[in-house]
Amino acid sequence: xxxxxxxxxxxxxxxxxxxxxxxxxxxxxxxxxxxxxxxxxxxxxxxxxxxxxxxxxxxxxxxxxxxxxxxxxxxxxxxxxxxxxxxxxxxxxxxxxxxxxxxxxxxxxxxxxxxxxxxxxxxxxxxxxxxxxxxxxxxxxxxxxxxxx
Amino acid sequence: xxxxxxxxxxxxxxxxxxxxxxxxxxxxxxxxxxxxxxxxxxxxxxxxxxxxxxxxxxxxxxxxxxxxxxxxxxxxxxxxxxxxxxxxxxxxxxxxxxxxxxxxxxxxxxxxxxxxxxxxxxxxxxxxxxxxxxxxxxxxxxxxxxxxxxxxxxxxxxxxxxxxxxxxxxxxxxxxxxxxxxxxxxxxxxxxxxxxxxxxxxxxxxxxxxxxxxxxxxxxxxxxxxxxxxxxxxxxxxxxxxxxxxxxxxxxxxxxxxxxxxxxxxxxxxxxxxxxxxxxxxxxxxxxxxxxxxxxxxxxxxxxxxxxxxxxxxxxxxxxxxxxxxxxxxxxxxxxxxxxxxxxxxxxxxxxxxxxxxxxxxxxxxxxxxxxxxxxxxxxxxxxxxxxxxxxxxxxxxxxxxxxxxxxxxxxxxxxxxxxxxxxxxxxxxxxxxxxxxxxxxxxxxxxxxxxxxxxxxxxxxxxxxxxxxxxxxxxxxxxxxxxxxxxxxxxxxx
Amino acid sequence: xxxxxxxxxxxxxxxxxxxxxxxxxxxxxxxxxxxxxxxxxxxxxxxxxxxxxxxxxxxxxxxxxxxxxxxxxxxxxxxxxxxxxxxxxxxxxxxxxxxxxxxxxxxxxxxxxxxxxxxxxxxxxxxxxxxxxxxxxxxxxxxxxxxxxxxxxxxxxxxxxxxxxxxxxxxxxxxxxxxxxxxxxxxxxxxxxxxxxxxxxxxxxxxxxxxxxxxxxxxxxxxxxxxxxxxxxxxxxxxxxxxxxxxxxxxxxxxxxxxxxxxxxxxxxxxxxxxxxxxxxxxxxxxxxxxxxxxxxxxxxxxxxxxxxxxxxxxxxxxxxxxxxxxxxxxxxxxxxxxxxxxxxxx
Numbered sequence: 001x002x003x004x005x006x007x008x009x010x011x012x013x014x015x016x017x018x019x020x021x022x023x024x025x026x027x028x029x030x031x032x033x034x035x036x037x038x039x040x041x042x043x044x045x046x047x048x049x050x051x052x053x054x055x056x057x058x059x060x061x062x063x064x065x066x067x068x069x070x071x072x073x074x075x076x077x078x079x080x081x082x083x084x085x086x087x088x089x090x091x092x093x094x095x096x097x098x099x100x101x102x103x104x105x106x107x108x109x110x111x112x113x114x115x116x117x118x119x120x121x122x123x124x125x126x127x128x129x130x131x132x133x134x135x136x137x138x139x140x141x142x143x144x145x146x147x148x149x
Numbered sequence: 150x151x152x153x154x155x156x157x158x159x160x161x162x163x164x165x166x167x168x169x170x171x172x173x174x175x176x177x178x179x180x181x182x183x184x185x186x187x188x189x190x191x192x193x194x195x196x197x198x199x200x201x202x203x204x205x206x207x208x209x210x211x212x213x214x215x216x217x218x219x220x221x222x223x224x225x226x227x228x229x230x231x232x233x234x235x236x237x238x239x240x241x242x243x244x245x246x247x248x249x250x251x252x253x254x255x256x257x258x259x260x261x262x263x264x265x266x267x268x269x270x271x272x273x274x275x276x277x278x279x280x281x282x283x284x285x286x287x288x289x290x291x292x293x294x295x296x297x298x299x300x301x302x303x304x305x306x307x308x309x310x311x312x313x314x315x316x317x318x319x320x321x322x323x324x325x326x327x328x329x330x331x332x333x334x335x336x337x338x339x340x341x342x343x344x345x346x347x348x349x350x351x352x353x354x355x356x357x358x359x360x361x362x363x364x365x366x367x368x369x370x371x372x373x374x375x376x377x378x379x380x381x382x383x384x385x386x387x388x389x390x391x392x393x394x395x396x397x398x399x400x401x402x403x404x405x406x407x408x409x410x411x412x413x414x415x416x417x418x419x420x421x422x423x424x425x426x427x428x429x430x431x432x433x434x435x436x437x438x439x440x441x442x443x444x445x446x447x448x449x450x451x452x453x454x455x456x457x458x459x460x461x462x463x464x465x466x467x468x469x470x471x472x473x474x475x476x477x478x479x480x481x482x483x484x485x486x487x488x489x490x491x492x493x494x495x496x497x498x499x500x501x502x503x504x505x506x507x508x509x510x511x512x513x514x515x516x517x518x519x520x521x522x523x524x525x526x527x528x529x530x531x532x533x534x535x536x537x538x539x540x541x542x543x544x545x546x547x548x549x550x551x552x553x554x555x556x557x558x559x560x561x562x563x564x565x566x567x568x569x570x571x572x573x574x575x576x577x578x579x580x581x582x583x584x585x586x587x588x589x590x591x592x593x594x595x596x597x598x599x600x601x602x603x604x605x606x607x608x609x610x611x612x613x614x615x616x617x618x619x620x621x622x623x624x625x626x627x628x629x630x631x632x633x634x635x636x637x638x639x640x641x642x643x644x
Numbered sequence: 645x646x647x648x649x650x651x652x653x654x655x656x657x658x659x660x661x662x663x664x665x666x667x668x669x670x671x672x673x674x675x676x677x678x679x680x681x682x683x684x685x686x687x688x689x690x691x692x693x694x695x696x697x698x699x700x701x702x703x704x705x706x707x708x709x710x711x712x713x714x715x716x717x718x719x720x721x722x723x724x725x726x727x728x729x730x731x732x733x734x735x736x737x738x739x740x741x742x743x744x745x746x747x748x749x750x751x752x753x754x755x756x757x758x759x760x761x762x763x764x765x766x767x768x769x770x771x772x773x774x775x776x777x778x779x780x781x782x783x784x785x786x787x788x789x790x791x792x793x794x795x796x797x798x799x800x801x802x803x804x805x806x807x808x809x810x811x812x813x814x815x816x817x818x819x820x821x822x823x824x825x826x827x828x829x830x831x832x833x834x835x836x837x838x839x840x841x842x843x844x845x846x847x848x849x850x851x852x853x854x855x856x857x858x859x860x861x862x863x864x865x866x867x868x869x870x871x872x873x874x875x876x877x878x879x880x881x882x883x884x885x886x887x888x889x890x891x892x893x894x895x896x897x898x899x900x901x902x903x904x905x906x907x908x909x910x911x912x913x914x915x916x917x918x919x920x921x922x923x924x925x926x927x928x929x930x931x932x933x934x935x936x937x938x939x940x941x942x943x944x945x946x947x948x949x950x951x952x953x954x955x956x957x958x959x960x961x962x963x964x965x966x967x968x969x970x971x972x973x974x975x976x977x978x979x980x981x982x983x984x985x986x987x988x989x990x991x
Binding site for chain 2 (some may be wrong): 694700701705708721722723724725726727729730733763764806810811812813833835836837838839840842843845846847849850852853863865868869871910935950953954955977988
Binding site for chain 2 (some may be wrong): 006017021038078079082098106126138
């Protein structure tokens with residue numbers, strides 16, 4: 001199913017871009033159209049071939065290994081963690097945000113306190129020491145801290 | 150003159166010079182290892198220190214740093230699937246699978262050997278071509294750059310591991326993405342929906358991190374197992390030596406890719422990112438077992454690594470001959486020339502032959518020493534590969550976020566890296582080719598610009614230029630020689 | 645009874661004294677506190693271009709001097725994007741006017757984007773707290789050593805005179821337009837799309853194009869080594885580093901008034917050069933303090949010698965004067981259309 005949805009998604013993006021491109025003037029739209037029109041055609045071909053393979057297979061074979069580890073559910077779970085990371089970074093800044101995220105993640109996955117502590121300390125040290133001090137990258141403080149300090 | 154050359158080379162063996170080179174290398178290694186930061190950041194930070202330094206010392210510091218940073222980037226690419234810098238993205242295609250199979254030490258060995266010898270190759274070519282520098286650079290204009298980029302695009306077909314159809318789609322989509330942003334030739338904004346963020350197009354670092362680094366991290370999170378799926382991995386000296394030997398086993402590949410790197414380095418503007426991919430594609434084409442590429446094949450690591458390091462030697466050519474930087478790093482180094490009071494150009498070669506050769510020596514030594522230092526550090530660094538995915542996964546995500554942010558201090562870069570991460574993961578699941586997309590993304594708009602420039606400056610006759618024609622012929626044959634060969638054999642037999 | 649009147653009187657006198665005493669003391673305390681305010685704090689200096697570029701160099705060379713003068717830690721933060729737009733928008737909409745964030749800018753781009761109604765512009769450049777102008781950028785129009793057309797006579801007689809540009813923007817177009825207008829070149833055509841100033845210069849050297857206009861600083865090495873030959877300085881006055889090169893005004897002493905109007909407009913815009921500013925609404929005392937700091941910093945010999953090594957020269961203008969200059973910049977809709985045409989379409 002995914003093997004059809006994904007090319008379809010790409011096709012919709014390309015189609016939108018083609019529509020935009022048609023409105024540009026010649027220099028701006030020549031190459032984009034030159035590339036995107038064939039790509040759209042190839043995508044249609046790909047979707048068609050996928051559908052044909054599926055129709056030929058009378059019995060639908062289930063995908064990959066245990067759904068728990070490789071299926072959609074697992075992926076969505078991982079994305080939830082990504083969202084958590086982005087939110088903590090946004091609100092607490094890089095140092096506090098990373099530390100908090102790492103703490104929550106590691107403890108949720110039952111990593112021993114010792115290893116958790118080491119990981120958090122090392123990560124924060126690297127962020128602060130290498131990115132912050134050595135290379136003077138401006139470390140975003142997060143919404144929370146900028147409002148209060 | 151020969152005494153000058155000798156003096157120049159020997160002058161780098163001064164204790165202060167070596168010390169500064171070493172210091173620069175340490176900084177460079179750390180920079181390379183941290184995703185998102187590259188030699189360019191290092192140069193911007195170190196340049197203020199260079200005021201008042203004697204010129205050999207100044208360049209030992211800067212070039213030592215720069216040489217080491219790309220090697221540091223290879224380490225993260227191999228061990229963590231995170232490209233430390235743009236060119237490293239090609240290394241991870243085979244480097245990371247090797248790590249997953251427990252051969253991290255060997256992969257690192259190849260990378261280090263390739264860096265050392267690739268840098269040597271580039272440096273030697275540089276030294277030998279000194280008298281020819283100007284004519285070489287003068288011969289390459291927009292038309293030549295256009296053909297080279299076009300050839301690079303043609304390699305998209307070669308890169309695809311699964312179906313060619315999916316490879317072409319991936320590459321084409323990448324090219325489409327490259328058109329987002331401001332069109333230099335006309336001043337038009339394309340596909341940006343009035344967002345300033347997209348004004349310059351999708352940025353390189355979020356793209357590399359999102360396309361390659363994040364899917365790997367997600368895998369770790371989802372599976373929980375460590376990067377190395379084999380047993381506990383050590384990078385022993387013998388592992389790395391094995392990688393070292395690989396370079397000699399595949400010496401033809403090494404020479405091919407180093408040459409590609411050097412040539413592409415000579416052409417200003419085409420950019421270092423291209424060299425690694427073209428080298429990878431060529432090596433795969435030329436190989437007896439191309440299907441192994443992408444699964445953890447040593448040649449697949451050797452190819453991009455040799456070309457990336459040889460490229461810097463090539464990039465020095467236009468820099469020294471004209472003061473036109475051959476790569477982004479050289480652009481900043483030009484500033485250093487001014488600071489120490491030198492003017493690159495024909496005068497430099499005439500009046501400061503000794504210094505020029507000391508630069509070549511620094512370039513070579515920097516690469517070699519960098520490899521040695523990294524080899525020593527590698528034994529410790531490799532341990533990261535054994536850490537369970539439950540711990541490494543989130544840490545890599547954080548590093549990716551950091552890296553995306555570091556380039557421009559823009560939170561949106563972090564967001565776009567993760568959105569591209571979704572694309573990258575989806576592409577893997579659907580068996581499309583991320584490398585092909587990436588190559589299309591780098592080269593697409595570039596090809597367009599060069600095309601319009603060539604047309605505007607020369608008219609359609611640009612296709613008739615000698616180098617252009619030669620490259621077209623070379624390209625045609627190298628891409629098709631396998632079935633062309635069969636064709637000739639058949640006709641031979643029939644006759 | 646005695647105490648209460650005395651007490652009240654004493655109390656009243658004491659209050660008067662203290663109150664009166666406060667008034668003259670307060671300003672002195674305030675001025676001291678501005679300088680004190682900066683000690684130990686972090687001053688962020690935004691550079692809206694990538695590290696290693698010209699503006700980045702200026703910021704990084706000035707930063708230590710500012711640090712010494714204020715006692716604050718100065719951190720340069722690169723915020724590239726949109727040719728400076730990202731940085732300018734940030735300074736207008738997100739940066740706090742607490743005196744701890746300043747920025748360097750290419751005023752020309754900032755002003756032009758605003759005057760040409762770029763929809764992405766979120767700022768009003770006249771409202772920024774200007775701290776001073778660091779330099780004007782002299783542009784010079786040059787041809788290659790091996791170019792077919794080296795003198796103005798040859799250039800004018802050429803069937804087609806190709807001029808290189810990196811990207812087709814109004815700002816890049818200015819140097820070209822000024823030159824072509826002044827010299828009355830009908831044969832000029834722009835070849836745009838080069839990746840950067842290095843590629844532009846290389847194109848001139850290889851003969852792919854016939855000439856280009858970039859800042860003197862970026863061409864300096866080639867001018868010195870003879871690879872590029874300067875033809876005219878794009879500006880109102882001759883350049884200090886190129887005293888023998890005529891200005892575009894000198895190319896055409898009998899310039900028609902219509903042409904002169906545009907060239908004046910363009911060179912005035914160009915003269916806005918590199919400037920330092922802070923977000924709108926920074927309190928007066930801090931703004932004045934920073935202005936003083938910048939004025940002193942650009943005179944620091946350590947700063948000027950480092951800048952000069954890279955062919956950057958300080959041409960300082962005080963904030964007050966600069967503000968006046970900026971206020972006078974504006975275009976009627978008709979002028980705007982005409983100028984856009986000149987910069988982007990004519991050649």
